[in-house]
Amino acid sequence: MIIDASQRAILRALWFNGQLSRSELHDLTGMTPNAVGNEISQLQRLGLVKELEPKPSTGGRPQIPLILDPSSRRILGISIEPGQVEIAELGLNGELTLAPISKAVQQESRLLPAATRLAKAYCARRTFMAAASITGLIDHATGSILLSSSAPHQSHLNTSVLLKGLDDVPLIIANDLHAAAGRWAVTHRSQIQQDTLLIAFDDGRMGAVMVINGRPNHGCIMGANELGHTRFPVNTPLCFCGQTGCMERIFSSAFLGPAITSAEFSRRVETADVHDNKFTEMLNLLVMAFSNTVNFVRPSRLVLASRFMAGEAFADRLTGGIRAALLPHFSERVTIDAWNIKVSGSAESAAWFGLATLLFDSWEAYSPPSATAQQTPVT
Ligand SMILES: [Zn+2]
Known part of the structure; x- marks a missing residue:
């Protein structure tokens, strides 16, 4: 996965608590102060966490509040459903930074290439990861789609075309229901x-x-x-x-x-x-x-x-x-x-699923081997 369990614990604490100092993170996660410091440096380097202005000191060292960086990195959501592909983009604070853009695709064999083109057009340096949702069953070991109402006449659709289109941006693929469940977990x-x-x-x-x-x-x-x-x-x-x-x-x-x-x-x-x-x-x-x-x-x-x-x-x-x-x-x-939510074909829910994989352990459905490539640090 793109980040490890300790980093996820820190991101999760910041998501659910808002601002926290390093010592509060140490209390909440049970990690040593040194480990918290190292993980924070790494998360800052990835553009996921940022420091705010230090709070006025009441004796001792001033506390520096940390938050999830709302502006530097984004999660690209992609949805594939019968007759349509859609993309949307989410900031790390859950703000929709790109409203859903959809494209009708009549031919089922064109769905994955159309999704790839659309995603590629909006994939940028700020894109930390992409998360795609599709109707049907996914073989998590190989990334192939075994059975889908999106493409009922094609067996074993391979999603590698989507991955290749996104260059080195890590891609997570989930069934659309799991995407909705991820969104539910992050927001409830x-x-x-x-x-x-x-x-x-x-x-x-x-x-x-x-x-x-x-x-x-x-x-x-x-x-x-x-x-x-x-x-x-x-x-x-x-x-x-x-x-x-x-x-x-x-x-x-x-x-x-x-x-x-x-x-x-x-x-x-x-x-x-x-x-x-x-x-x-x-x-x-x-x-x-x-x-x-x-x-x-x-x-x-x-x-x-x-x-x-x-x-x-x-x-x-x-x-x-x-x-x-x-x-x-x-x-x-x-x-x-x-x-009350649009469940199927929601690129926004796919992006929320991506966010869920950054906050919770074991939410990633499928991350292809080449998706574990080292992230480019944000400078
Ligand atoms: Zn049936």
Whole structure:
């Protein structure tokens, strides 16, 4: 990885506490004063940490506050989803320094080259690392994409083209759900220690990730990304996985009717009319799939991540339905959160995932061997 565990501990302390002096970092991390000093020098050299003006002395040596450097380095986020690639850039303080720029790509074989071109155009000296998210399953050992709705007809897409396009900038690749979970972990400090099941869904997209002791659970079959391919005996268009009745085909425009546009789908989901029978059938199946997963996984916290959670009527019917279908003793103790966020195809979430890998141990999904090249110091 680009930085080591001690450096991550310092960055994490600064992220969650704001300004800290070297001696406060020594107290918080348990590292020796000497080790803190050495790591800080290295992090300053990389442009990740900077010193502020010394505080007035109250006797003894003046304390110099340190912060995450908000201006010198950036994280480039890249997202690849069916029909579209997107990039965005984030500062180390979580500020969006480049609003998402997206490009439509019709041909699936052109997705990776298009993402590479777009990323290359915005990759600069300030880019500390790049983080890419993609729908589907990633082989973390080789960096190839095994199965993705972004490119259903291509098996074993290799991401090395993306890496080559970025020269020596380290690249992390994550499933889009893991990217969302990384974003959630970085922005929800008080809840990070809770075992959390994050379910994300949008029109025709669905997945889940477990975050256990602040770490995403890789390669899990139940309650993980396969949630979208949980099947019910109902008629749906064919899923890219080759089956029908998959949950992500149920929660989609086509399920409500062959001519339903995504705008019409959004309106009907947001309205959540109890007299809308087809919508109610869809909602009931959604409730069943989600409550089954929650009963099985039994997390402390369930996070429902979707732009649709902004709709009060929909959020109420969904969470109420899930609670009613949970095991009674368990229903009393699980916390259900609504997180209104665009999950799939968000380059911003990909960049947040990059930031999560700088703050938390074991968040990196895949970093190719050549991505461990020494960083150029900022002068
Ligand atoms: Zn499927």
